Structure formats: structure tokens, C-alpha cells
Amino acid sequence: MKSSYREALRAGIRDAMIRDERVFLMGEDVGAYGGSFAVSLGLLEEFGPDRIRDTPLSESGFVGAGIGAALGGMRPIVEIMTVNFSLLALDQIVNNAATLLHMSGGQFHVPLVIRMTTGAGRQLGAQHSHSLEGWYAHIPGLRILAPATLEDARGMLWTALQDPDPVLIFEHGSLYNVPGELADDAGPVDIDTAAIRRPGNDISLITYGGTLPAVLDAAEQLAADGIDAEVLDLRTLRPLDDAAIMASVTRTHRAVVVDEGWRSGSLSAEVSARITEQVFFDLDAPVGRVCSAEVPIPYAKHLELAALPSAARVVAAAKETVDAGG
Amino acid sequence: MTGTPGPGGGAVDAAQGRHLLLQMLRVRQLEEKCVELYSAAKIRGFLHVYIGEEAVAAGVLASLGPEDAVVATYREHGHALLRGVSAGAILAEMYGYVEGCCRGRGGSMHLFDAATRFFGGNAIVAGGLPLAVGLALADKMAGRSNVTACFFGEGAVAEGEFHESLNLAALWQLPVLFCCENNLYAMGTALARSESQTDIALKAAAYEIPAWAVDGMDVLAVQEGARRAVDAVRSGGGPHFLELRTYRFRAHSMFDPERYRAKDEVARWMERDPITLLRTALESAGQLSAAEWEQLQADAQAEIAAAVDFAEAGTPEPVEELTRFVYSERDTGDGAGPGTGTQPAGKETGAP
Numbered sequence: 001m002k003s004s005y006r007e008a009l010r011a012g013i014r015d016a017m018i019r020d021e022r023v024f025l026m027g028e029d030v031g032a033y034g035g036s037f038a039v040s041l042g043l044l045e046e047f048g049p050d051r052i053r054d055t056p057l058s059e060s061g062f063v064g065a066g067i068g069a070a071l072g073g074m075r076p077i078v079e080i081m082t083v084n085f086s087l088l089a090l091d092q093i094v095n096n097a098a099t100l101l102h103m104s105g106g107q108f109h110v111p112l113v114i115r116m117t118t119g120a121g122r123q124l125g126a127q128h129s130h131s132l133e134g135w136y137a138h139i140p141g142l143r144i145l146a147p148a149t150l151e152d153a154r155g156m157l158w159t160a161l162q163d164p165d166p167v168l169i170f171e172h173g174s175l176y177n178v179p180g181e182l183a184d185d186a187g188p189v190d191i192d193t194a195a196i197r198r199p200g201n202d203i204s205l206i207t208y209g210g211t212l213p214a215v216l217d218a219a220e221q222l223a224a225d226g227i228d229a230e231v232l233d234l235r236t237l238r239p240l241d242d243a244a245i246m247a248s249v250t251r252t253h254r255a256v257v258v259d260e261g262w263r264s265g266s267l268s269a270e271v272s273a274r275i276t277e278q279v280f281f282d283l284d285a286p287v288g289r290v291c292s293a294e295v296p297i298p299y300a301k302h303l304e305l306a307a308l309p310s311a312a313r314v315v316a317a318a319k320e321t322v323d324a325g326g
Numbered sequence: 327m328t329g330t331p332g333p334g335g336g337a338v339d340a341a342q343g344r345h346l347l348l349q350m351l352r353v354r355q356l357e358e359k360c361v362e363l364y365s366a367a368k369i370r371g372f373l374h375v376y377i378g379e380e381a382v383a384a385g386v387l388a389s390l391g392p393e394d395a396v397v398a399t400y401r402e403h404g405h406a407l408l409r410g411v412s413a414g415a416i417l418a419e420m421y422g423y424v425e426g427c428c429r430g431r432g433g434s435m436h437l438f439d440a441a442t443r444f445f446g447g448n449a450i451v452a453g454g455l456p457l458a459v460g461l462a463l464a465d466k467m468a469g470r471s472n473v474t475a476c477f478f479g480e481g482a483v484a485e486g487e488f489h490e491s492l493n494l495a496a497l498w499q500l501p502v503l504f505c506c507e508n509n510l511y512a513m514g515t516a517l518a519r520s521e522s523q524t525d526i527a528l529k530a531a532a533y534e535i536p537a538w539a540v541d542g543m544d545v546l547a548v549q550e551g552a553r554r555a556v557d558a559v560r561s562g563g564g565p566h567f568l569e570l571r572t573y574r575f576r577a578h579s580m581f582d583p584e585r586y587r588a589k590d591e592v593a594r595w596m597e598r599d600p601i602t603l604l605r606t607a608l609e610s611a612g613q614l615s616a617a618e619w620e621q622l623q624a625d626a627q628a629e630i631a632a633a634v635d636f637a638e639a640g641t642p643e644p645v646e647e648l649t650r651f652v653y654s655e656r657d658t659g660d661g662a663g664p665g666t667g668t669q670p671a672g673k674e675t676g677a678p
Binding site: 024050055056058060061062063064065066067068069070071072073074076091092095096100101102103104105106107108109140141143163164165 | 395426427428429430431432436438439440445446447448450453455456457458459460461462463464465467468486487490491493494497650651652653654
């Protein structure tokens with residue numbers, strides 16, 4: 001059936017609400033407004049205000065309430081409008097959600113799912129455009145997901161809700177309107193493995209989330225130039241699927257990591273380091289990276305575009321890597 | 327009722343009075359032992375003792391049932407003990423041993439116990455309030471008539487999470503009892519030096535939450551206030567708020583030189599020691615003989631001595647288990663190590 005990333009997310013929420021009465025959605029403007037990105041549009045009418053629960057602008061309060069509700073036996077889905085606003089809830093996410101199981105010696109699980117928008121590309125300026133999922137991927141105790149396809153948008157939520165530990169789902173803002181076909185029986189998907197979105201033999205382009213479309217575009221351009229690129233979608237940013245990354249790189253012997261986060265101290269740095277730690281002698285060239293320019297994301301369209309990874313920059317980095325290998 | 331005037335003028339039931347006296351003695355002796363063990367380097371990290379504030383936990387917790395939930399702070403040894411966590415499991419936790427209530431993963435500031443619905447042990451000031459709101463939300467959505475009691479110090483009222491949580495609880499009419507332990511100092515910062523409005527109950531009232539102040543040195547007054555509040559919360563009256571006016575007799579932690587308050591102020595408050603107040607009231611009412619007082623002290627001492635023996639006999643968790651309990655059930659393959667969380671927590675039994 002015809003669908004979109006947004007509709008696939010909504011179908012996933014709706015499915016979870018129907019399957020499990022402990023599930024409820026809570027966040028700013030998820031109800032009467034229909035969701036700030038219209039993901040939850042129509043759900044208030046279907047499920048009522050108890051389960052599609054509008055909150056005040058109290059990120060720490062309602063994220064913490066989600067943790068408490070999870071401790072109390074519910075299966076909350078907490079929506080934070082954007083990753084930038086999630087910083088107001090960092091205390092609850094990092095000091096409570098991620099630590100309670102450990103601090104309690106294994107007694108208290110936190111089966112909470114937090115969804116939020118991430119990323120740039122919509123001229124929203126420096127307080128609505130950052131990609132901070134790499135920060136969260138630094139934290140033991142959290143599981144970090146980045147659905148890039150309609151299937152993952154539809155299917156990751158249910159699996160995340162079955163996880164006894166806190167799961168954060170990052171939805172790139174540029175993907176909501178992406179159209180596509182979704183199988184009528186599309187359902188839960190695994191949240192452990194990376195996925196090859198385009199098989200290839202010459203170089204591994206490793207990415208996730210909002211940059212997947214640009215990387216797939218770059219791979220097609222590279223094919224026209226006789227370079228057969230493999231595109232690996234990480235899907236889960238913590239824990240990383242090391243086996244899939246290393247299997248791809250040992251096959252292609254070259255890798256470029258594409259990450260909309262800033263380069264310094266980034267997820268791309270982690271992936272690159274793991275490649276050099278684990279399969280250094282399989283490499284024919286240094287690992288390349290395409291990241292955002294180290295600047296708060298600017299408003300002006302040409303500057304914003306210049307700051308972000310693009311297909312052209314991925315193509316250039318891939319060619320440089322291939323050339324470096326001789 | 328063989329009622330006689332209590333320290334605050336309320337009626338004392340003899341058996342109930344002696345029970346509360348014993349509860350406060352248990353906390354006092356546990357805390358005095360903690361200080362001693364800290365000086366002997368058996369306990370490390372930060373240690374915050376509750377000496378002087380015992381009436382608050384004793385009075386409030388006596389008003390709760392087993393299905394209710396408790397959220398506390400990093401000064402929570404007494405709350406854990408009176409909620410039903412054994413003194414042995416508490417001390418073993420502070421020793422860092424696997425027999426501790428959190429297997430030594432938490433320490434003094436992070437005592438947790440699922441069996442008694444004791445949700446910590448939260449060392450971020452005001453960080454426990456949103457959790458309490460969520461626990462109460464779960465109870466309300468599931469149609470349970472439980473109450474969540476949330477303890478925090480008056481320092482927490484300066485935090486945003488305090489205001490967010492009170493608003494949410496009131497907006498959604500959640501069954502939370504907010505218990506503000508006002509001991510007048512946020513570490514070393516006096517209330518008047520940190521708050522433009524020092525009448526804390528007024529802050530709760532601004533959120534349409536019924537709130538009143540209670541003499542936190544009078545355990546009978548605390549219990550009476552808590553009983554009223556808990557009854558109201560449980561019967562659907564929405565959140566309630568108690569400001570419990572108390573005082574900590576000891577330093578904030580073992581590292582605190584107490585430069586910020588005068589010795590005579592401490593001495594004045596110590597004249598209102600909650601244990602002495604209740605003991606005197608019971609004695610003057612003829613409800614506590616010298617022999618009974620001796621017996622209560624001996625009972626508490628015996629319990630704590632057995633707990634020390636239990637902790638001393640504890641064992642360190644094997645280092646191979648370091649990365650357990652980061653995730654449940656599955657190995658992350660992310661350096662989290664084998665066997666992550668698939669095992670039961672291994673709650674020890676038989677701790678004194």
C-alpha cells in the first residue's frame with residue numbers, strides 16, 4: 001500500500017496501542033494538535049485523552065513521569081518534539097532511565113520508549129536542527145534506534161516496547177514526507193542488526209537515519225563511474241552491529257562513514273575507530289568520513305546545505321578513498 | 327484509647343507510641359553505626375545521615391500500606407529501613423557487597439528494593455519527583471488505589487523538576503504525597519538565602535495542591551498529618567503536600583565542616599530531639615517504664631549489631647560480573663559483557 005514515513009510511524013503507534021492496553025503516548029501537542037509533525041494525527045479521536053496524553057512544556061517532568069510509569073508497569077511512548085528540547089530532559093534520561101537497572105542491582109527495569117525528531121535540512125536554525133543522537137549513543141543503559149525506511153518506521157516501535165530497557169528512537173525530520181510502499185502485513189522488525197540497503201563490492205558507505213537517501217543517491221552516481229558501493233544502514237546506534245560493519249568492510253576493503261552529527265567526538269568517530277581496531281589489516285585505504293560542518297546549523301538555505309552531508313560530498317569522499325587505495 | 331497528651335498535644339496510644347519510638351531508635355542507631363563505620367573506613371563515598379529527622383520518615387511511612395510506593399533522596403537509610411529493607415541489606419550495600427540491597431551497585435545514596443516498592447535512593451536533587459509522578463500516573467491509569475510518597479529536601483524547591491512535577495500531579499490529579507523535609511539548609515545554603523518565598527507550602531498551593539506545614543520533630547504530629555493526607559490522596563483527592571519542619575543534627579555529609587550554621591542553633595534544635603520528645607511524653611503519661619525504655623534500646627541495638635555482623639560477613643561481587651545490569655536479558659555485544667541481566671537480581675534472604 002502507498003504510505004509515507006509519517007504514516008508508517010503512526011501505524012506503528014496505533015498498532016501498539018491496540019495490542020497492549022499498557023501502551024500510551026505522552027508529549028507536547030501529541031493530542032489536540034495532532035503532533036507537531038502530525039505523526040499522531042487522529043489518534044486522540046481513536047484512543048482518547050488518557051492514552052494520547054497532551055503534556056505541558058515540561059520535558060524533564062514528563063520524561064521522568066514516563067520513567068516512573070514504566071516502573072509502575074505501563075509501557076509509555078514519550079514524544080519529545082525535537083532532540084534539542086530533549087536536553088531539558090537529560091537529567092531524567094541519563095541519570096534515571098539509563099541507571100536505574102544498574103543502581104538497583106537489577107531490580108528495576110525501565111521499559112520506556114522515547115521518540116524524538118532529529119536533524120537539519122528544513123531551515124529551522126540552530127535550536128531545532130542538530131543531530132545529537134551520537135551523544136545518547138554514548139550512554140550505557142540506553143538503546144538507540146534510527147529508522148531510515150518505512151519498514152523500520154513502522155516496525156521498530158513494537159520491538160522497542162518489548163525491550164525491558166529504555167529505547168530512544170530518532171526520527172529525522174527530513175524523512176516524514178518520504179513516500180513509499182509498505183506491505184499490508186508490515187509489522188515488527190528487529191532492533192539489533194544493521195542492514196545492507198545496496199550491496200556492492202568496492203567500498204562500504206556506512207550511514208543511518210536522515211542521510212540514508214543521500215548516500216543511496218551517491219551510490220548510484222558512483223555506479224555510473226564504475227564504483228560499486230555497498231550502503232550499510234546502521235539502524236541501531238547503540239549497541240552497534242559490529243559484525244555487520246566488519247563483514248562489509250572486510251569484503252570491500254574501504255569505508256566512508258556518513259553522519260549528520262559533527263565530526264569531533266561523533267558516532268562516525270566511533271565507527272571509524274572500531275573498524276581500525278578490528279579489521280585494520282583488511283583496509284586498502286584510511287577510513288573516510290562525511291559529517292556536518294562544525295558550526296551551529298545556520299538558517300540561510302545555502303549555508304545550511306553547505307553544512308550538511310550531501311550526495312556530492314559522499315561521492316567525492318568515496319572517490320578519494322578508492323583512489324587512495326590505488 | 328488510653329489517650330494522653332503527646333509532645334504536640336495530640337493523643338498518644340501507648341502501643342503505637344512505643345512502636346514509633348522504636349522505629350526512630352532503629353534509625354538513630356543505624357545512622358550512628360554508619361558514622362562509626364565510615365570513620366573506620368568500612369563505608370566510603372558520600373554518607374548523609376538522618377539523625378534528628380527520624381520523626382519524618384517514621385511518621386509518614388507508618389501511614390502507608392505495602393502496595394504504596396516510596397521515592398526518597400540520597401539521605402534515605404532511615405526511609406529504607408522503616409519501609410522494610412533489612413538493616414543488614416542496607417549496611418552490606420554500604421560495604422559494597424553483593425548481599426547489599428543493590429548488590430553493592432548503589433551504595434549509601436542509591437538504596438532500592440522492589441519487594442517493598444522502595445524506588446530509591448535518588449541523588450539528583452528533585453530528580454525523584456518526576457518518577458513519583460509517573461508511578462502515580464501508572465496507578466491511576468491502571469485503576470489502583472495506591473499512593474506514592476515522595477520525599478525531598480527543601481533545596482529541591484529551587485529546581486525546575488519540582489515545579490514541573492507539582493504541576494503535572496495537580497493537572498492530572500495524581501495520587502502523590504509530596505513530603506518536603508525542610509531541614510532549613512540545602513547543603514550549606516540556608517533557605518532564606520536561596521528562596522524569595524520561604525513559605526514552602528505556598529508554592530504547592532500555587533499549583534492548587536492542598537498543603538500544610540507539620541512539626542517534623544513531633545512524630546505523632548507527622549503521623550497524624552500524613553494519615554490525613556494519605557487518606558485524602560487515596561480517596562481520589564489528588565496530590566497533597568506536607569512541609570515537614572525538621573533539622574539535621576549532624577553535618578550534611580562526612581566532608582562538611584559546618585561553617586554555615588551556629589553551634590547554638592544546632593544545640594537549640596537538639597533540645598527538640600524527636601526521640602526525647604516522644605520518650606518524655608510517654609514517660610510522663612505513665613506509658614513507658616524505665617525497663618521498657620531499656621528494652622527498646624536493647625532491641626534496636628541488637629538489630630543493628632546483627633546487621634553489622636551480616637555486612638562484615640558479606641562478599642564482593644566477582645569482577646567478572648562488572649557489566650551485569652546495564653541491560654536486561656541480552657548481551658549487547660557492545661562491550662557490555664556476557665550474561666547481561668538475564669539472571670535474577672539474586673535478592674538475599676535472611677539478612678537481619
